Amino acid sequence: MAERPENLDDLDFLSFIDFAVDRTTSEIPEVDPKAMRLGLGLTRVASAMIYDLEAEVHRPSGWSWPGFRILFVLWLAGPSDAKRVARLSGASRAAVSALVNTLERDGLVHRRRSSTDRRAVELSLTEAGREVITDTYIRHNQREQTWAKALTGPEQTILIGLLEKLAQAATGTDVHTRE
Structure with a gap:
């Protein structure tokens, strides 16, 4: 030892x-x-x-990192069912359901039954949700820039490429990811 x-x-x-x-x-x-x-x-x-x-x-x-991920997905992907939000945010469907309860209570997300599948629920941002995610994302990206400044431009490009290569490996049959 x-x-x-x-x-x-x-x-x-x-x-x-x-x-x-x-x-x-x-x-x-x-x-x-x-x-x-x-x-x-x-x-x-x-x-x-x-x-x-x-x-x-x-x-x-007013929200957590998982809550941000859900708002971010709905902001960029638009109205989506909970299954898609879970897949795109990397959260479980149960976690999405629990988080949406809070986000809906706070007036940021709207939930309604799908018109094509009565069992499915469609999630969308409210106008307040859209305003708050766009305003907040500016501050989010400023923090990302703070982290990125530790690397030169070429180093950032190399790291992005390496991370993309690892992400591609995650599509292999022996690597588990959320679906």
Whole structure:
């Protein structure tokens, strides 16, 4: 077992990656440190970015990150059934249903029975929902720009390409994604 470093208190959410990779590979030599670093790096940076966006933009606007994702989908895709909103937002149908209850109560989303399938529910933004998501998205994108400034323009392009390549791999038969 690797020794516990004396400066463990100096580690934070992101710097924990180096410690975790070193400690894990000393415990389990067959672990692939590059794959582990990739997985931890992606998930931890994404988590840190989401936390920042939620704290700086979405909570002050009155909703959570999952609520934003639903508003964002409805804003861009237009009126949609709950199944499509779940698929496009990466949420479960149960989560969409619960979130829509709150968003509807707040006057941001309208829910009605589908005219073509009485079992389906169509979701759409209210006028207030449209106004608040467009106003809020400006602040959201400003935070995205703050994060993006850590990279040069060419680095941003390379990272986008690499993320798109990973996203394409997610369509493989052995990778599970929300549907």
